[in-house]
Amino acid sequence: MAKLIVKSPYIKCGSGKSAGGYLKYIATRERVEIIPDDRPPTNKQTQLIAKLVEDFPDAKELMEYEDYSSHPTKATASALITLTLETNWDKLSSMDGYAKYIALRPRAERLGEHGLFGDDDAVDLAAVADELDHYTGNVWTHIISLHREDAARLGYGHADAWRTLLRTHRNDIAAAMKIPPEDFRWYAAFHDEGNHPHVHMMAWSVKPNQAYLSKDGIRQIKSTLTNQIFRQELLHVYEQKSKSRDELVAETRKAMLELAKAMREMTCIHPEAEQIIWDLSRQLSQVGGKKTYGYLPKPMKKLVDEIVDQMARLPTVDACYQTWWELQCQVEDYYSEAEKRIRPPLSQQKEFRQIKNAVIREAEHIRMNRISFEDEEMQDDGEQISTYAMSYKCQNLQSVANDDRFSLAERDEAAEQLEQLAEGGDAYAQHIIGTAYRDGGLLIPDTAKAQKFLECAAEQGLDAAQHALGKLYLSDDADVHNSTKGIYWLKRSADNGNDFSAYRLGKEYLSGKNTIKDAETAVSYLRQAANNRNAYAQYLLGKLTLMGEGVPEDMDAAYEWFAAARDNGHAYAEFFMKRMERGEQEPSSVLLSATRLLYHMGNIFRDNAPAPAANGVQIDRKRLQRLREKRVALGHKPDDHELEQQQGFSMKFHM
Numbered sequence: 001m002a003k004l005i006v007k008s009p010y011i012k013c014g015s016g017k018s019a020g021g022y023l024k025y026i027a028t029r030e031r032v033e034i035i036p037d038d039r040p041p042t043n044k045q046t047q048l049i050a051k052l053v054e055d056f057p058d059a060k061e062l063m064e065y066e067d068y069s070s071h072p073t074k075a076t077a078s079a080l081i082t083l084t085l086e087t088n089w090d091k092l093s094s095m096d097g098y099a100k101y102i103a104l105r106p107r108a109e110r111l112g113e114h115g116l117f118g119d120d121d122a123v124d125l126a127a128v129a130d131e132l133d134h135y136t137g138n139v140w141t142h143i144i145s146l147h148r149e150d151a152a153r154l155g156y157g158h159a160d161a162w163r164t165l166l167r168t169h170r171n172d173i174a175a176a177m178k179i180p181p182e183d184f185r186w187y188a189a190f191h192d193e194g195n196h197p198h199v200h201m202m203a204w205s206v207k208p209n210q211a212y213l214s215k216d217g218i219r220q221i222k223s224t225l226t227n228q229i230f231r232q233e234l235l236h237v238y239e240q241k242s243k244s245r246d247e248l249v250a251e252t253r254k255a256m257l258e259l260a261k262a263m264r265e266m267t268c269i270h271p272e273a274e275q276i277i278w279d280l281s282r283q284l285s286q287v288g289g290k291k292t293y294g295y296l297p298k299p300m301k302k303l304v305d306e307i308v309d310q311m312a313r314l315p316t317v318d319a320c321y322q323t324w325w326e327l328q329c330q331v332e333d334y335y336s337e338a339e340k341r342i343r344p345p346l347s348q349q350k351e352f353r354q355i356k357n358a359v360i361r362e363a364e365h366i367r368m369n370r371i372s373f374e375d376e377e378m379q380d381d382g383e384q385i386s387t388y389a390m391s392y393k394c395q396n397l398q399s400v401a402n403d404d405r406f407s408l409a410e411r412d413e414a415a416e417q418l419e420q421l422a423e424g425g426d427a428y429a430q431h432i433i434g435t436a437y438r439d440g441g442l443l444i445p446d447t448a449k450a451q452k453f454l455e456c457a458a459e460q461g462l463d464a465a466q467h468a469l470g471k472l473y474l475s476d477d478a479d480v481h482n483s484t485k486g487i488y489w490l491k492r493s494a495d496n497g498n499d500f501s502a503y504r505l506g507k508e509y510l511s512g513k514n515t516i517k518d519a520e521t522a523v524s525y526l527r528q529a530a531n532n533r534n535a536y537a538q539y540l541l542g543k544l545t546l547m548g549e550g551v552p553e554d555m556d557a558a559y560e561w562f563a564a565a566r567d568n569g570h571a572y573a574e575f576f577m578k579r580m581e582r583g584e585q586e587p588s589s590v591l592l593s594a595t596r597l598l599y600h601m602g603n604i605f606r607d608n609a610p611a612p613a614a615n616g617v618q619i620d621r622k623r624l625q626r627l628r629e630k631r632v633a634l635g636h637k638p639d640d641h642e643l644e645q646q647q648g649f650s651m652k653f654h655m
Contacts, residue, residue: 006222007062007087007143008213014136041077049077052084059084063145063196079195086200087143117163118187119170128187137208140177144225145198154229159190162199165228172224176217179205276307277359277597281366291364293356305347307359311597312346321346362597373507374572375536382467382493382500383435390428394421398432401442415442422453430457431465438472447479458489466493467501474514483514494525499532506537510550519550530561535568542576555580 041049049068053059064080116123132139144162151157156165166173166188174184188201205211280303284291293304312318325343328351346352365372387395400406400414415436421429434453436443454472457465466489473486487508493501502525508514509522523544529537542561545554559580565573 006218006225007058008140008218008221009087009143010138010140010213012138013132038073038075041072041074045074045077045081048081052081056084056088059087062087063147067195076195083143083145083196083198087141115159115189116187117159117189118185119167123187132202135204135208137204138211139202139204140211140213142173142201142203142221143198144201145196146229148195148197151197156229157192157197159199162188162190165225166199166201169224169228173203173221176213176220176224177203177205178212178217179203179210183207183210272310276303276310277363278366279303280307280359281363284360284364284367291360293353293360296360304356304359305345307597308347308355309345311355317346321349358597373536373540378536380500382498382504383431383464385428385431385462385464391426394418394426394428394432397421397429401432401436411442422456425456427457427460427462427465430454430460431462431468434465435468438468447477451480458492461496463493463496463498463501466490466496467498467504470501471504474508487515494528497532499529499534499537502526502529502532503534503537503540506540519544523550530564533564533568535565535570535573538562538568539565539570539573542573546576546580 053065059065059080062080062083064076064083068076068080116125116128146154146156148157155161166186170184170186171181173186174181177184183205184203185206186201186203188199190199191197203211280300283300283303287296287300289295293301296304312321322343329341347356397414397418401411401418403411406414415433418429419433422433430453433443434450434457437446437453438450439445451469451472454465454469458469470486470488470490470493472480473482473489475481487505490501490505490508494505506522506526506529509516509518509525511517523541526537526541526544530541538561541551542558542565543549545551545561546558547553551557559577562573562577562580566577
């Protein structure tokens with residue numbers, strides 16, 4: 001595995017000790033000729049290595065130790081001894097055995113030249129050595145090494161590359177050592193030795209006792225240099241990791257479809273997870289204040305973890321997690337020297353800790369007896385308009401504008417003519433242009449224009465426009481949100497026979513988010529939608545009747561509503577029917593808890609952040625600018641209200 005090794009010992013100068021000798025040593029030592037010697041190590045080498053490892057345990061962290069352990073030869077033994085001694089130079093003066101070894105080892109000093117480099121091309125070795133001989137602070141002796149094959153592949157098999165690297169990042173290294181750039185002094189030499197070419201870098205502050213290098217600082221130096229050396233390879237790995245996340249989402253969504261099918265076939269029951277969620281929901285009543293993972297007592301945290309790990313045992317989720325984990329390890333291997341990583345349980349994976357709070361929210365919904373709405377994938381047909389009363393011109397223009405087989409210029413022209421029709425009072429054109437300004441795509445999103453055209457169409461009695469306008473007012477967009485107007489227009493639409501508006505009103509009166517909570521009114525609107533064969537309203541009425549919420553509890557009536565929803569294509573209706581047929585007694589709010597949790601997990605797996613609302617559109621200023629630039633690049637005409645758009649705006653619609 002490609003990786004960078006950074007060791008950062010230091011020499012404590014003063015009291016008769018200096019770093020000048022070390023500087024001369026790294027500057028003038030002869031490079032070892034790279035000649036493989038596969039003969040077994042000598043007895044003296046073996047004995048010396050045993051003593052080195054005992055005296056300097058961190059020698060086991062060196063790549064040379066790894067080489068020696070896997071393939072003990074004279075060559076690997078020599079490389080390990082050399083670098084271990086160099087890494088612990090400051091301690092050797094008081095250890096006669098090692099000092100004697102260094103003094104007598106075959107190294108020929110270069111006369112008249114040296115390999116030292118720093119900020120400047122010309123380095124006066126004698127002057128720098130004299131400075132260090134009189135220096136009284138700490139001098140750090142960084143040793144930075146690569147595997148030979150990595151150095152050759154990445155272009156770090158010569159001194160010039162290392163010099164450029166260290167000069168480029170000298171301020172980063174200074175910052176990690178808590179040294180102002182102007183006070184930072186450093187020199188280095190490249191040693192093309194053995195299987196691990198490396199540089200020795202000496203670094204200090206002109207002000208003694210100013211520098212400080214912690215473990216975090218060493219990690220910072222390593223991370224900075226790793227990012228530079230392995231930049232291209234890391235980009236590839238990150239690209240693969242991103243692809244893995246996308247595949248993870250796709251697999252999770254596929255799993256959700258398979259789960260829905262399995263539920264219809266009664267092969268996907270999770271009694272263990274459901275029981276634990278039920279236990280957690282009852283215990284949450286004992287917790288005051290915030291009901292998030294960090295505020296729960298340890299026994300409840302344990303329950304949450306168990307639920308997460310139960311869900312992670314599903315084969316598809318497990319396979320997705322494993323794919324993500326393997327790519328994560330590839331990235332971490334560039335920064336960490338760990339030999340082997342063990343995949344933690346999903347409950348202990350920090351990047352997916354949001355799943356825990358999703359579990360708590362589901363359990364809290366059960367405890368509070370809150371109604372859930374399994375309509376995340378609902379296709380809202382409430383905005384569909386009949387072409388029966390639409391003018392031929394409007395139909396034709398809409399067809400051209402929405403058909404990507406036409407050129408961009410033709411589609412733009414059709415959109416312009418539709419807007420002219422809308423300005424002239426055509427309700428259908430107003431609805432088409434209003435939703436286009438709301439959603440973007442053919443037109444750049446514009447909340448004000450969306451509101452204007454939808455209101456014109458709604459006032460003319462077009463129920464689809466009334467439905468769209470109601471949703472616009474109930475969206476989370478602060479510029480347009482108005483609960484009173486949103487409910488008003490949904491009622492107008494429902495009165496005109498729009499069953500999706502009636503269903504949405506039923507949900508609003510059940511949740512109490514945008515209006516006063518009223519179960520009786522909610523049931524009335526749901527019945528209106530259900531009688532028009534709205535499967536989601538039929539399904540929700542089945543749950544309400546099963547629970548006795550807003551209507552008398554009636555098992556037979558609930559079963560009939562579920563059957564009607566099933567016949568109209570609702571994915572979860574038969575799930576309830578089969579459980580009722582088996583006489584299972586769990587509260588109805590528990591029945592789909594595991595399935596809903598899987599849905600939440602899919603969103604969290606997707607991008608490790610809260611997912612946007614189903615079928616929602618989010619436009620921020622940066623995205624808006626990118627969209628505008630893309631449209632112009634593709635040949636669309638610049639908008640005549642460019643100045644207004646440059647001010648930027650934010651839109652968020654829940655469809």
